[in-house]
Amino acid sequence: MIYTLTLxxxxxxxxDMNKFEEGELNKVNNAYTLPGGKGINVSxxxxxxxxxxxxxxxxGGFTGNYIKTHLKDYGIKDGFIELEEDTRINIKxxxxxxxxxxxxxxxxxxxxNIEELFKLVKNIKENDILVLSGSIPNSVRNSxxxxxxDLLKNKNIKVILDSRDEAFKEAIKSGVFLSKPNKNELKEYFNKEINSFEDIIFYSKKLIEEGSQNLIVSMGKEGSALIAKDAVYKGNAPEGKLxxxxxxxxxxxxxxxxxxSKGLNIEDSYKYAIASGSATACSEGLTSFETMNKFLEKVKIEKI
Structure with missing residues (x-):
């Protein structure tokens, strides 16, 4: 089973509007709401x-009920814990x-609430996959x-980490199968300038030494990189209308x-990562399987 966690x-x-003018009445061309959260998006x-x-x-609250209903309608299994206060609203x-x-x-x-979550996490079984995604609320400790x-140390579970700041630094110490910083997050982590692909490889290998078995580093229009313990791959950014x-x-x-989850090796799985990210960037909302497959044909990976 695959588990995603969205704290x-x-x-x-x-x-969506033509322009925004501070202090003025602004007219909206289009607007809509969706449940957000990195783990929810992955699911x-x-x-x-x-x-x-x-x-x-x-x-929690009426906003939490909206998310609960959406997950149910989407057909996603829901292991969320209910809070007394309302889930937040973001404006994009x-x-x-x-x-x-x-x-x-x-x-x-x-x-x-945290203890309730820990009880659920302890039910994760051998060979499952756990995706830890997103920011940490102010009321929750960075660790x-x-x-x-650490609760899952004795189980053969692949942990995927997509976070930043102190939560990322703490988690890396305990070891993860894969982390996904972007170029800026890598820069923030080491507090160093990263000006070249060689710099990305250098600091990614340092993160491997600290506990991330593999890394995907996204570089925007320049594509991305997959850094493993004994191999480095550079992937393109397939063309499409953003x-x-x-x-x-x-x-x-x-x-x-x-x-x-399909039993592919890390390199072949990386191709799906590139195709999926590019397809969503060129879609209204999250990518479908069909759109992802179209981008998969455009994916090019070079072993460095």
Missing amino acids: NPAIDYYI KVLKNFDVESMALGFY LKTNNSESEISGKSPNISNK IYREII ISSVGAGDSMVAGIVYGI
């Missing part, structure tokens, strides 16, 4: 690929010139991902999890 989900309110893409997963996390604003985001205030998560990994980058990174995670 800090949200309702994402997408707004949704996997469902689009006809792969089952269970989504874990926290939600797209204009002709830029994309901006306002992150909402997270609900409080108590120690009792939470590391603690979860619609929105929202969810592209989560789709990369879903793509590589899809490959791994």
